[in-house]
Amino acid sequence: MPFNNRKLSINHREGTPQLSKANRRFTMSDPSVNETNSKIHRQFRNAHEGHKSHAGLDPTRASTGVVWCxxxxxxxxxDVEPELGANLGQGAPEVDDDIEGSFERPSNIHISMTGREYGPAAGIKSLRAAVANMYNAHHREGKESQYTWENVCIVPGGRAGLIRIAAVLNNAYLGFFIPDYTAYNEMLSLFKNIARGTSVILTSNPRNPTGRVVKNPQLAEIQDICRDRATLVMDEFYGGYNYTSDCSGTTVSAADNIDDVYADDVLLIDGLTKRFRLPGWRIAWIVGPKEFIKAIGSCGSYLDGGANVPFQETAIPMLEPEKVRKEMVALQSHFRDKRDYVVGRLREMGFNINTIPDSTFYLWLDLEGLPDELSDGLNFFQACLEEKVIIVPGIFFDLNPSKRRDLFDSPCHHFVRFSYGPKIGTLKLGLDGIQRVVDNFKLGAHLEQAVEYI
Structure with a gap:
């Protein structure tokens, strides 16, 4: 059978070329030797067999990159001795109370009689009002249009909020950017894309995984372009990790540029997870026009049932605007110091870091300057695992919901996401492990040269 004009993929188990299925649009190029000979590449292929779209039907396939890693x-x-390893892959900040200047988190939760009852699917009114007040104080001061509790929906975590938004906007053609948050990939498949022309745009800002932020005036320009043309969904979970204003406590939000809180098609999603360092609470919120919020609140009744009421009640005093501002000062100073430590150590190892992240707690680390055996995210991930260090291959952040591109035809393939969210002791442990990875390959190269010389 001739191979002319036929597209190739990889045999999922042996890592050898095979004909693609007729409806698959895979790469035309042959697999690299590095890919063919790599166990972790073949394992990844096998886990994503045929790029099948019904991931939920295959219990062996993880839904997100972090879970797979x-x-x-x-x-x-x-998991046997986790204290001897360093998880620099999970997108979670340290949760202890030992950050200088940070307020102490509650160690116990009071449960009122109201907290024993089912809560409203859109969240309790008092917390919705507290969120609106915080946004007005930090982003709407002096503006005629102000948020009220009706502009806020409380949701049980960021993913639940995104799923609710997808349920409301699913009859839309959605645009997105790469690289971006891995959990978007499955959520994007919920959009039906029934009409031409982008009517919804989803992105994270500050950016996960690149650690960069779009701020004014560029952010305002983007919102002006979208105004009356598209609904803008802004994932702002890392808005507090902003190092562009000398750690003054200033947070980044599209709320600054909204003309009318009841009219502008902008949905903001944030919560206690990242900048309040409470990922286990699963308390987040969506801020937007009243009509959107009513719909998003209503669909919660059949999607997730709503957020935990006692945790909602406990969160209210945390959102006092001046308390939040002081908290952000402490947060930004602490995490900027950790960023500088990580960047310094990696540069000493020989990594080329041209752009220092100005937000989040992520470093989008380029591997292309490393030896071939380490220069892609999957092989680097495998080598780090041998030293008990977890990072996330960049390929997971290449959103590909319709499975139109081959797994390794990705601009993200030579990157990894490095998280400096953990405590400094874990960061040191992880960087020591990466140092061993680099040193081991340098030693291996020297030995190969010695053998050739002999």
Whole structure:
């Protein structure tokens, strides 16, 4: 059978070329030797067999990159003595109370009689009002249009909020950017894309995984372009990790540029997870026009049932605007110091870091200057696992919901996401492990040269 004009993929188990299925649009190029000979590449292919779209029907496939990486780490015994390893893959900040200047988190939760009852799917009114007040104080001062509790919906975590938004906007053609948050990938498949022309745009700002932020005036320009043309969904979970204003406590939000809080098609999603360092509470919010919020609140009754009421009640005093501002000062100073430590160590190892992240707690680390055996995210991930360090291959952030591109035809393939969210002791442990990875390959190269000389 001639191979002319036929597109190739990889045999999922042996890593050898095979004909693609007729409806698959895979790469025309042959697999690299590095890919063919790499166990972790073949394992990744096998886990994503045929790029099948019904991921939920295959219990062996993880839904997000972080979960997939964690499963591989457990296969290497990471869960036996986790204190000896460093998880720099999970997007979670340190949760302890030892950050200088940070307020102490509650150690127990009072449960009122109201907290024993089912709560409203859109959240309790008092917390919705507290969120609106915080946004007005930080982003709407002096503006005629002000948020009220009706502009806020409380949701049980960021993913639940995104799913609610997808349920409301699913009859839309949605545009997105790469690289971006891995969990978007499955959520994007919910959009039906029934009409031409982008009517919804989804993005994170500050950016996960690149650690960069779009701020004014560029952010305002983007909102002006979208105004009356498209609904803009802004994932602002890292808005507090802003290092562009000398750690003054200033947060980044599209709320600054909204003309009319009841008319502008802008949905903001944030919560206690990242900048309040409470990922286990699963309390987040969506801020937007009243009509959107009513619909998003209503669909919660059949999607997730709403957020935990006692945790909502406990969160209210945390959102006092001046308290939040002081908290952001402490947060930004602490995490900027950790960023500088990580960047310094990696540069000493020989990594080329041209752009220092100005937000989040992520570093989008380019591997192309490394030896071929380490220069892609999957192989680097595998090498780090051997030293009990978890990072996330960049390929997971290449959103590809319609499975139109081959897995390794990705501009993100030579990157990894490095998180400096953990405590400094974990960062040191992880960087020591990466140092061993680099040193081991340098030693291996020297030995190969010695053998050739002999």
């Amino acid at each position: 964690t499963e591989r780490a457990y296969e290497h015994g990471f």
